[in-house]
Amino acid sequence: MSVKKELVVYPDDRITIPSTDVRKFDETLFEVIDMMKEIMEENGAEGLAAIQTGYPYNIVLVKDSNGSILELINPRILNSEGSVSKKEKTLYYPDIEIEIPRYETIKLVYEDRHGKQHHMEASGDLARIIQRKIDYTFGGTFLSKVSKEQREAVEKALAKNGLVPEMELCPPTSKRVYFLSVSDKILFFMFLTLFAKLFNISEQTLSSLYRFDKIGVVVVIILMFGYFIFGRWEAKKYSSCTSCQIGNMLGSMAKRIVAAIAIGAGAYLFLGS
Amino acid sequence: MARVVVLGAGVSGHTAATFLRDWLGPQHEVVVVTPNSKWNWIPSNIWVGVGQMTKDDVVFDLAPVYEKVGIDYRQAKAVSIHPDGGEAEDVPYVTIEYTGQGKEGEKELVSYDYLINATGPKLNFGATEGLGPDNGYTVSVCTADHATHANEELQKLIAKMKGGERQKIVIGTGHGMCTCQGAAFEYIFNVDHELRKAGVRDLAEITWISNESFLGDFGIGGLHMKRGGYAASSRLFAESLYTERGIPWIIGAHVNKVEEGKIHYEQLDGSTGELEFDFSMLIPPFSGVGLKAYAKDGSDMTDKLFAPNGFLKVDADYSGKPYEEWKASDWPRTYQNPDYPNIFAVGIAFAPPHGISKPMKSPNGTPINPTPPRTGMPSGIIGKTVAMSIRDMIEKNSDKPTHHASMAEMGAACVASAGKGLTDGMAASLTVYPVVPDFEKYPGIGRDIDYTFGEIGLAGHWIKHILHHMFLYKAKLKPGWTLIPE
Numbered sequence A: 001m002s003v004k005k006e007l008v009v010y011p012d013d014r015i016t017i018p019s020t021d022v023r024k025f026d027e028t029l030f031e032v033i034d035m036m037k038e039i040m041e042e043n044g045a046e047g048l049a050a051i052q053t054g055y056p057y058n059i060v061l062v063k064d065s066n067g068s069i070l071e072l073i074n075p076r077i078l079n080s081e082g083s084v085s086k087k088e089k090t091l092y093y094p095d096i097e098i099e100i101p102r103y104e105t106i107k108l109v110y111e112d113r114h115g116k117q118h119h120m121e122a123s124g125d126l127a128r129i130i131q132r133k134i135d136y137t138f139g140g141t142f143l144s145k146v147s148k149e150q151r152e153a154v155e156k157a158l159a160k161n162g163l164v165p166e167m168e169l170c171p172p173t174s175k176r177v178y179f180l181s182v183s184d185k186i187l188f189f190m191f192l193t194l195f196a197k198l199f200n201i202s203e204q205t206l207s208s209l210y211r212f213d214k215i216g217v218v219v220v221i222i223l224m225f226g227y228f229i230f231g232r233w234e235a236k237k238y239s240s241c242t243s244c245q246i247g248n249m250l251g252s253m254a255k256r257i258v259a260a261i262a263i264g265a266g267a268y269l270f271l272g273s
Numbered sequence B: 001m002a003r004v005v006v007l008g009a010g011v012s013g014h015t016a017a018t019f020l021r022d023w024l025g026p027q028h029e030v031v032v033v034t035p036n037s038k039w040n041w042i043p044s045n046i047w048v049g050v051g052q053m054t055k056d057d058v059v060f061d062l063a064p065v066y067e068k069v070g071i072d073y074r075q076a077k078a079v080s081i082h083p084d085g086g087e088a089e090d091v092p093y094v095t096i097e098y099t100g101q102g103k104e105g106e107k108e109l110v111s112y113d114y115l116i117n118a119t120g121p122k123l124n125f126g127a128t129e130g131l132g133p134d135n136g137y138t139v140s141v142c143t144a145d146h147a148t149h150a151n152e153e154l155q156k157l158i159a160k161m162k163g164g165e166r167q168k169i170v171i172g173t174g175h176g177m178c179t180c181q182g183a184a185f186e187y188i189f190n191v192d193h194e195l196r197k198a199g200v201r202d203l204a205e206i207t208w209i210s211n212e213s214f215l216g217d218f219g220i221g222g223l224h225m226k227r228g229g230y231a232a233s234s235r236l237f238a239e240s241l242y243t244e245r246g247i248p249w250i251i252g253a254h255v256n257k258v259e260e261g262k263i264h265y266e267q268l269d270g271s272t273g274e275l276e277f278d279f280s281m282l283i284p285p286f287s288g289v290g291l292k293a294y295a296k297d298g299s300d301m302t303d304k305l306f307a308p309n310g311f312l313k314v315d316a317d318y319s320g321k322p323y324e325e326w327k328a329s330d331w332p333r334t335y336q337n338p339d340y341p342n343i344f345a346v347g348i349a350f351a352p353p354h355g356i357s358k359p360m361k362s363p364n365g366t367p368i369n370p371t372p373p374r375t376g377m378p379s380g381i382i383g384k385t386v387a388m389s390i391r392d393m394i395e396k397n398s399d400k401p402t403h404h405a406s407m408a409e410m411g412a413a414c415v416a417s418a419g420k421g422l423t424d425g426m427a428a429s430l431t432v433y434p435v436v437p438d439f440e441k442y443p444g445i446g447r448d449i450d451y452t453f454g455e456i457g458l459a460g461h462w463i464k465h466i467l468h469h470m471f472l473y474k475a476k477l478k479p480g481w482t483l484i485p486e
Helices: A027-043 A125-139 A148-158 A177-193 A202-237 A246-272 B010-021 B042-048 B062-069 B143-160 B181-197 B236-246 B376-395 B458-474
Strands: A047-049 A058-065 A070-091 A093-111 A117-123 B001-009 B028-035 B037-039 B060-063 B070-080 B095-097 B107-109 B114-117 B166-171 B203-207 B224-227 B231-234 B253-259 B260-265 B272-277 B279-285 B342-344 B411-419 B426-433 B451-455
Touching: A027 A047, A027 A058, A027 A070, A027 B342, A047 A125, A058 A125, A058 B236, A058 B426, A070 A125, A070 A148, A093 A125, A093 A148, A177 A246, A202 A246, A246 B451, A246 B458, B010 B028, B010 B062, B010 B114, B010 B376, B028 B062, B028 B143, B037 B062, B042 B143, B042 B181, B042 B458, B060 B062, B070 B107, B114 B376, B143 B166, B143 B181, B166 B181, B166 B253, B166 B272, B181 B203, B181 B279, B181 B411, B203 B260, B224 B236, B231 B236, B231 B458, B253 B279, B342 B376, B411 B458, B426 B458, B451 B458
Parallel strands: B001 B028, B001 B114, B028 B070, B114 B342, B166 B203, B166 B279
Antiparallel strands: A047 A058, A058 A070, A070 A093, A093 A117, B037 B060, B070 B095, B095 B107, B224 B231, B224 B451, B253 B260, B260 B272, B411 B426, B426 B451
16 A cells, blocks of 8 residues: 555644545545545544545545445535534544534535545434534534634643644734834824814924824835735744734734824814915 | 727726726727726625615716727627628628617627627526526626615615514525625625614524535635644635524525525435525626627637637637546636637636536536636736737737736635624635646645635725725726736
8 A cells, every 4th residue: 555544633733734625536545545444443433534644635434324434525515404512532632522513414415436426414423423524624623613712621631641732823022013013103193293283382383293294194104014014024934823914914004004194184184274 | 000999898808908008009099899888896786785885886987987098988789709800891890789879779890900808797697597686586786786776675674674574585696507606705794794783683584505515615616724834724714604693504506496585496416495585696607798700701600719608718728628637727828719819808708618616516417516706806917918918919019928817827815895894894805826726736725825815804894995995996097097906
């Protein structure tokens, strides 16, 4: 057998790789299926997704009520009915048992090892296992189905057993926030200038404050573009840092640019005229 | 002197025509033939469909814009293409029939040196009995007028719910071969958002129905968002979103008939079902607009120029190879017709070689899978790319297109609205690279996860709103419009 035999277990996060559909129904597929069956037998598993063996292909094997192994290639759940919560175990999280809500009955389409399309209905434990395995093929584990608190509790329990995921954490501080900090300070002082006319201030000073506001608008906009460019560069180093993502940065940019323009407009009305 | 004729003034046609006009000297002519008098920023039709914008917010008159820059605008629909000329004409030409400008019904021949087919799709409501706002029972948001009508119906529904009546809403795709699942996705969440704002969400039973084989397919075989250094599937993202909003889904479904208050559908397993509704927005399938092509002797050669679905053939691989042999290189790069080098097709008007999502059929032989999208950012990029090639062919005497923009080599950004509101709006911002997966270059999911990411939140909504104004500004050719990317 040329395919590598391996069982992916926590904290190996290859499990989160979404599987791609099988396009070639050839000898390699048969070898992967045979290897998966061996792992199932060795571990007494009721089901297995190919990604649990490190192969990111859309292959699910499950034991039916007779103990025969069903080969589900490229399975898709079309319909579901009812919801039942029941305790589940999976090979990926050793020694963890957790209550997971699942559909009671599902209807699915899948292909066999020769690429022929079939459909089936499953209920009870079989439906439960199929759902769990299909979740794996889309990059989800059973912890994707529970609350954040439950997930953290499980991870804590696993950590007690010495199983700690290698986390690439987003740094608590980032140098790009300096761009925001400077902008916020400029905006704050620009905002204060809007009230200058309430005080007995000379025309020359008012004119200087107006000039400060005009420059401030430009500087804040430049800083925000600098923030975005620097942030994108910085984000490349921390792939798990969700706050580095473009949406958040654009949001931060937009807020300050809008504020700068609004204050600039206010300055034009109150100080410029 | 050369004359470039552009059929259609949607995102891709308008982009191609306006850039050509900008780049080509006054000795060259740019003619736009479109049956519409207005340009429509289609992505914002979603907000018209829920009453958050009006039709006037998303359209503008084309005539003054084209007059300003010297584009010869003819409000007419294209009827036929004669690439070799005709019995009385030695030069290639198109026949058109006016729909406005006081010449309604008049026919005309328009000769061309270069032709860009950017007609967009025919909204093929006829493919499903009872589908659509004109001869059916469902609404649509595909045009600004459809969206206005959809909102009128939605407001009636909300009024009924305010009166305490429970209502059933079904949103999704109206045929097994639809594209644009993203538009339906946006609409269902915007409707949900509006019902919550109106305080009647608890009286609405909202259901999603689509031809996707898994939730979050979006016609491109799903997205994969970067999470913790790995990609997370759009299926998990979509399922959690639908579950959070209390929206059940029916997928792998071909809607085969709509009656008043009832949708009939067939699923991938061959089973059939019915869904009752009080209000339903179903996207129709697209087809070519029905342009004919004729040889010089007047014989019909439509099959030579157009694929069976009515879209124009370009430099793609149309050999009909099986799914396992699909390759990124099957997709067109220059959008030039293989038989007539002076004819191009852009946007939805070009015939794709095959799907992006996995092709699937029910046991009854009904194909049920999304067809590939060619809208939004890619269509603008393709329009500009073809314009660059034609410019070089005219001005530099290039004998072949000089620029290329394969969907298997380009990325795309998409901001999908999930509710409009300055402080409580929400949108999913997504980028994919490349649009068409390249399984050879990126083994596994076929995409580069470094350039494929997504996030949902308020900032996304603001971006979507800014883009609305930005693209309308660009399309109106206001100062600096060429600097705004497609």
